[in-house]
Each structure stands twice: as C-alpha cells, then as structure tokens.
Amino acid sequence: MAEVIGERDGILREELLSFRHFVVETHSLIQKEKNRKFYFCRLPYQNVSHIKEYAGYIRDRFESFVVIGIGGSSLGARMLFESLTETNHNLKKKPKIFFLENVDPEKFKSVLEQIDIKNTCFNVVTKSGSTVETIANFSVILSMLKKELGDNYRENLVFTTDPEKGFLRKLGNQEKIKMFDVPPLVGGRFSVLSPVGLLPAAVAGIDIEELLAGAKKMDLVCSIEEHVEHNPAYLIALSHYIANMRRGKTISVMMPYSEKLSSFVDWYRQLWAESLGKDGLGQTPVKAIGTVDQHSQIQLYREGIRDKIITFLHIEKSDVDYKIPEELPEDISYLSGHSLHEILSKELLGTKAALIKSKVPNITISIDRISSYNIGMLIYLYELATGFSGYLYKINPFDQPAVEEGKNFTYALMGREGYQEKLEEFKELYKEKYKIEVQ
C-alpha cells in the first residue's frame, strides 16, 4: 500500500475504495453469469464419483498413465500432480504419471523409455479435439498401441474432450473409446476442476473431493463478500489492475517459496496471459522461485526497471523438514539448530523487507501447508480474479483470438485441407517482409 512504499508505486486505500460501486455492480453480474461465461464457478459443486471410480480402475490396471494435451489441457493437471504428490512419485508409486505436451521428439523418447506401452493408459485431452501437438503425439502413440495390442488397443485409451464436437469425439464414438466431457462452457485454462484436471489427479492418488471442497470454500468467501477489501479475488484483481494501469507495473511476478508450486505458476501464466492479453492491454506473468531466484532476479526486481508487482506464495508448515546440527564451526554457528524450512521462510521475510525498502509493490499469500484443500482454494481464487479482471480491462477474458493465427499458418504449412489461401498469405508475408521465397 502507498502508506508503506509511497504513492509513486503503492496503492492508496481511497483508490481501492473508489472502485466500490464498480465492484458491487460487477459482483452481481458475475453471480448472474455463473451458469454461462462464469460456468467454471459451478465446477466445485459437481459430482465426481464417476471420475473417482474410473481413476480407481486405471490405478489397479495400469503401471503408467500419460496425459497427452497442451496448454489448458495439461497445465492444470501437471500443476496438481507436481504440487500434490510426493516429489519423487514416479520412483516410488504406481501408476507413474507423465505429460506429453510438446512435439519435441527428445521428450517423446524420454517418456517412451520410462513406460511399458502395453501397461500404460493414455489420456488424450483436447477441448477442440484438433490441437496439432496433441493430435500428432496421439497419432504416434496410437500406431504403437495398435502394433503392440492389436484390437485391444482401445483399453489403453481414455479421451477427455467436448461432449459433442471435434475430431476426437468423433473418433471416440466410432471406436467406442472411454470418454470424459470438457464442459462446453468452460475454456481450457479454466478447466482444471473438470475431468481435464480431476481424472489425472485422481489417478495420481490426489483427494479430488478435498480439492473441490477448497474451491467451494473460496467460492463461498467470494460470493458473500462483495466489499472490495474483504473479497480476496477482487482484491488481487484490483491491486494488479491499479499497479498496471496507474503505476506502470506491466509485469506480474509470481514467486512461490516452494519448488513444488513451480508448476502452479506455469498454470497461472497461461490464465493471466491468455485471458487478459487483449486490445493492447494485459500484464506479463513471470515465474520466479524462492529462494533460488533471489540469487538470479532480485537485483533487477529491486534496482532495475520499475515495472513489476510481485506475489509471494508462502507455505507456513512443511510436511518434511531437516534440522541443522547444533554443533557447527563458529563462522556458521548462526545456523545452529535452525531448520531448512525455517531458513526458507526467513529468506522470504528478508526479501520482502528488501523489496519494501526499494518501494517495489508486493503481495503475500500464505497457506498453512500444501494440501488439496488449499490448492483448490488458490485455483478458484485466481480463476475468479482473472474473470473479474476482464471487467476491469473491459475485455473478454474467456477467448484467445490471437492464438488462432499462428495455428492457422501451421495448418497451412502442414498441408491441411481448406488452408490453401492461408498458405498463399504466408508465402506472400515471407516474400514481402523477409525477402524469402517459401516453396
């Protein structure tokens, strides 16, 4: 706040409160939109027994589980897996879980080397049913499965896709493959609490009901409280908006003091970037990890260009911890008897103090521990903050029109039917701009 870091960089309480009427109006619009644009708000209330049941079957039957998807069709599931299972899950537990996102042959090879394809369930996740990377990875796997298993290949597949539209749904219907629905009103980056994220999470042994309970709790907090200072989602949205539009903080750094929350930031990056980056507006989300990036980025954050607002994620208690011995040489005896997690927390406090001294705006979100419930709360918090931000920036946070152009050129280059005109446009562009003739 301005009272701590001054008015040039900090937010004035009056400034926040001046949005009071806007917040009340937007709050009631959001409540009305919960069966339409804000349908993701309904996901915490769904019945998940069918997901749990099928996940149970997969857990009993397969040694490995591979999610084939990209963007909103994988980041959420990966975030749940990496934050809520043991760090070395794949070394200790079954089924081992993998993610095939990119079309990078090296990555593909490394996954293949760690699985026995006959004992692996592949979850192909794509809302549109046609994303190039997903369909390409899937096609290679499909031919391998057919070679290994003949007609029984179907048993090793489960699709998560639109309930009616798209190539994958058509194929699933034809081939009688087990399928789960992506709710049509929920876009990829808001879909982690649907089967997109819940099936892989349940297969990994995560308590998905607790996850939804946390999201419900956050929905409750944010539904009854329309006062800007008491609604955490609106507070996050407004403080970022004011920092961006009135203080020039065009970059939002998210810095968890926890390696396990690294992919929470990957998920947040898509949510914030793809939802709000429109009409020349938005804020660039950046990942930093405490304490590691203290030794890499903090010089810039404190004394470099003043374009950042920083969110720290603090975990109060760690499920594991290691104590530093009492008997240490005098030079380092200040560490005696302390623990690793204690140092992590103190370094966060130290970094925060240093940023405050340099008048860098920052927010701290504390959770008592990394649990399904708390991650459910955080997911819902950021999804709602993003949806609310759409009203602040006066943009539609639920589409991604600018992503399509690159996809269309790729289709054209890959020779997809109906994209001949796009190919001509591509060739023309290269000729004109780069003086390169493309064949």
Ligand SMILES: O=P(O)(O)OC[C@H]1O[C@](O)(CO)[C@@H](O)[C@@H]1O
């Ligand atoms: O689920 P799909 O349709 O494969 O899309 C994957 C991702 O691709 C995007 O459309 C961007 O290209 C994201 O919005 C989406 O999450």
